Amino acid sequence: MSIFSRLRSKLFKLSNHLMDQQERCKKCNIKCGLIKVSPDVLRSLEDGFQKLSGSNSTSLLKKYLTKQVFDELKQKKTSFGSTLLDCIQSGLVNHDSGVGIYAPDPEAYVVFASLFNSIIQDYHGGFGPEDKHPKLDWGDISNLEDLDPNGEHIISTRVRCGRSIEGYPFNPCLTEDNYMEIEEQMIKIFRTMEGELEGEYKDLTTMSKEEQNQLIDDHFLFKEGDRFLKAANACRFWPKGRGIYMNHNKTFLVWVNEEDHLRIISMQPGGDMASVYKRMIEGVYYLEQNIKFARSPRFGFLTFCPTNLGTTIRASVHIKIPKLSSDNNKLDSIAQRYHLQVRGTRGEHTESEDGIFDISNKRRLGLTEADAIREMQDGILEILRVEQSLP
Ligand code: ADP
Ligand code: ARG
Numbered sequence: 001m002s003i004f005s006r007l008r009s010k011l012f013k014l015s016n017h018l019m020d021q022q023e024r025c026k027k028c029n030i031k032c033g034l035i036k037v038s039p040d041v042l043r044s045l046e047d048g049f050q051k052l053s054g055s056n057s058t059s060l061l062k063k064y065l066t067k068q069v070f071d072e073l074k075q076k077k078t079s080f081g082s083t084l085l086d087c088i089q090s091g092l093v094n095h096d097s098g099v100g101i102y103a104p105d106p107e108a109y110v111v112f113a114s115l116f117n118s119i120i121q122d123y124h125g126g127f128g129p130e131d132k133h134p135k136l137d138w139g140d141i142s143n144l145e146d147l148d149p150n151g152e153h154i155i156s157t158r159v160r161c162g163r164s165i166e167g168y169p170f171n172p173c174l175t176e177d178n179y180m181e182i183e184e185q186m187i188k189i190f191r192t193m194e195g196e197l198e199g200e201y202k203d204l205t206t207m208s209k210e211e212q213n214q215l216i217d218d219h220f221l222f223k224e225g226d227r228f229l230k231a232a233n234a235c236r237f238w239p240k241g242r243g244i245y246m247n248h249n250k251t252f253l254v255w256v257n258e259e260d261h262l263r264i265i266s267m268q269p270g271g272d273m274a275s276v277y278k279r280m281i282e283g284v285y286y287l288e289q290n291i292k293f294a295r296s297p298r299f300g301f302l303t304f305c306p307t308n309l310g311t312t313i314r315a316s317v318h319i320k321i322p323k324l325s326s327d328n329n330k331l332d333s334i335a336q337r338y339h340l341q342v343r344g345t346r347g348e349h350t351e352s353e354d355g356i357f358d359i360s361n362k363r364r365l366g367l368t369e370a371d372a373i374r375e376m377q378d379g380i381l382e383i384l385r386v387e388q389s390l391p
Contacts, residue, residue, distance in 0.1 A: 002148035012366075032240070037075050037241035042083050045074050048085075048092030061091035064118040072114060078107035087112055091231035097121065099307055102232045105169035106294065106302050120306050120365065123208060125339060127366035132301035133310045138281050139370020143273050145372045147317065147380050148271035153387065155318040155356060156219075157276045159161030159373070160314040161284065162260040162303045164294040172305040178242025179257055186256050189290045190245045197283055199247035201256075204239035219267075219318075220250055222258040223347070229259060234304065238299060251276075252283050260303050260312075262287070271317065300365060310365030315376040316358050318345070321383060323390040325355050337362050338379030359383065 001027045049070050052062050065088065073084045082104040085092075085154050091100020101119055103109050109116050117129040127133075148154035164170065165185075168178055178356065183203065215221035229235055245254040255263035264287065266280035294302040300310040307312075324331045335342050343358040344350035361376035 015346075033275045037077060037083050041083050042074060044085075044089075044092075045070075048089070052095065055095045057095035057097070057100075058123055059091050059095070059097040060119045060196065061088055061097065062095075063122070064115060068116050069118075070124055075113050077110050078111045079107055080105040080112075080169050082108050082114075082173065083108065084112060086116070086172055086233065087307075088226050091237035093231040094228055097228060099305070101306060102172075102234070102304050103170060104172040105232070106164075108295070109296075109299060109302075109306070116306055120235045120309065124310070124365040127310075127363075131366055132298050133296075133365055134299075135366035136370050137370050137375065138277075139368065141278050141281075142375065144274040144277060145195055146270070146272045146274075147377065148384065151270060153320050153384060155320065156161075156267060156269045156273035157271055157273055157315075158219075158265060158313050159273075159280045159313065159315040160263055160265040161279050161280065161314075162301065162308050163262040163264060163284075164296045164302045164304075165261045165288070166292040168261060168294075171229075171236070171257075172232065173230075175259075176237045176240060178339075179237055182261055183241045183243065183256055185291060186245070186254070187264070189287060190254070192290075193245075193247075193286060196249070196279065197243060197247050197252050199252070199287060203243035207243075215244065219346075220244065220246065220253055222255055222263075223256055225261075225351075225369050228349070232304075234259065253277055254283070262306070273315070273373070273377060277315070309333065309362060311367065311369045311372045312366055314360045314371045315373050316343075316360035317360055317380055318356050319358065319380070319383070320355055321387045322355050324383065325352065325357065325388050328333050330386070331383075334379070334383055335359070339375055340354055340379040340390060341384075 024142050041205055049065065052065070055062070077083055086099050087108055088105040090102060091097045094100070099119065101116065103116070113129070121127055121129070147157070165182060168174065168182065193199065209225055212221065214222070216223055241257045243256045245256070251266060251268045253265040253267070264280060264283050266276045266283065301311055301312045303312055331342065334340070339362050341360050341362040343360070345353040345356045345358065347358060359380060361372050362384070366371055367375070
């Protein structure tokens with residue numbers, strides 16, 4: 001760390017400390033410091049709120065940002081200085097958002113709770129404002145099956161989880177130095193990984209465009225220029241501090257500083273869920289021996305997007321279901337019943353190509369890791385049962 005970044009981080013800690021000493025603001029009951037929300041931010045909020053209210057957006061943001069909630073929250077700030085605008089600007093700009101809100105820093109989940117809580121409860125299937133996420137429980141891997149032993153439908157299986165590193169806020173509040181520090185710390189850890197997990201870290205700044213595009217096409221690397229993340233101020237200093245660790249078989253990957261500080265991923269061709277899940281757990285165990293992850297008593301592992309809180313697990317298959325895919329209503333109704341989410345072939349906000357869908361568990365909060373995986377497995381087995389029963 002350079003002298004400058006050390007000084008800056010000391011000053012940052014000192015200013016936070018001073019804020020801690022202040023009395024809570026009488027108006028909003030948070031440690032909001034002395035600085036008010038600026039007139040520019042208020043104007044953007046009022047303007048954005050009006051446009052969203054008049055739109056036909058189906059986002060959870062629109063559903064739960066009532067005038068009453070808006071007025072209650074528009075003057076509030078976290079001790080990182082994050083405002084309501086920092087939370088909702090992505091949904092204000094992108095009316096086609098499904099959700100439309102991110103937490104610029106961990107405190108935002110508390111300061112803006114009257115909005116986050118409703119959205120979280122809706123997305124995660126009933127996780128109420130007083131609920132607490134259960135303790136980590138990976139479950140018994142021997143209960144998992146190969147979801148498609150004959151290799152007829154499942155092209156590949158992937159399980160990922162997100163992790164934030166304790167002591168750092170999320171993307172919109174990270175400094176350029178923070179990005180570089182996180183990346184440096186991770187590179188040191190990656191260098192010590194052994195056995196099946198041993199591999200190489202590639203940073204985006206030195207990667208050729210061809211290699212980057214190939215890795216994206218092969219479903220290993222995150223895409224660039226996500227407009228939802230950009231509007232949330234999550235792509236500053238890009239591509240600095242961003243990259244991917246891959247083991248030699250490209251079955252274990254870690255994304256650094258994309259949407260979350262870390263995304264830990266295990267994937268392989270076919271439907272062998274047990275092997276994929278086991279490898280991800282091994283990777284997580286190894287990393288957490290070397291770095292501390294942020295976890296909250298209420299929300300479990302903390303992430304930038306409220307949809308990923310808790311277990312942060314998304315277990316998915318790339319699956320070919322030609323009969324069901326021609327009956328959208330039937331597929332949707334199974335997905336709803338089994339709490340599944342259907343995405344396109346290249347991931348979120350993409351379309352299905354060649355009849356291939358990405359189907360995963362939808363909820364991640366308020367249930368254990370074992371439950372999330374079981375929920376996905378039960379749903380996929382039902383989809384395959386129905387597919388095979390159709391004429
Ligand atoms: P996530 O939020 O889990 O990172 P995205 O929807 O952004 O998911 O997808 C990231 C990448 O992972 C995309 O290229 C997507 O196609 C790929 N992917 C997701 N599930 C699978 C799977 N089961 N097999 C292969 N690739 C997958
Ligand atoms: N903000 C985007 C939306 O509302 C994505 C939400 C969930 N996905 C995610 N990658 N966090 O549609």
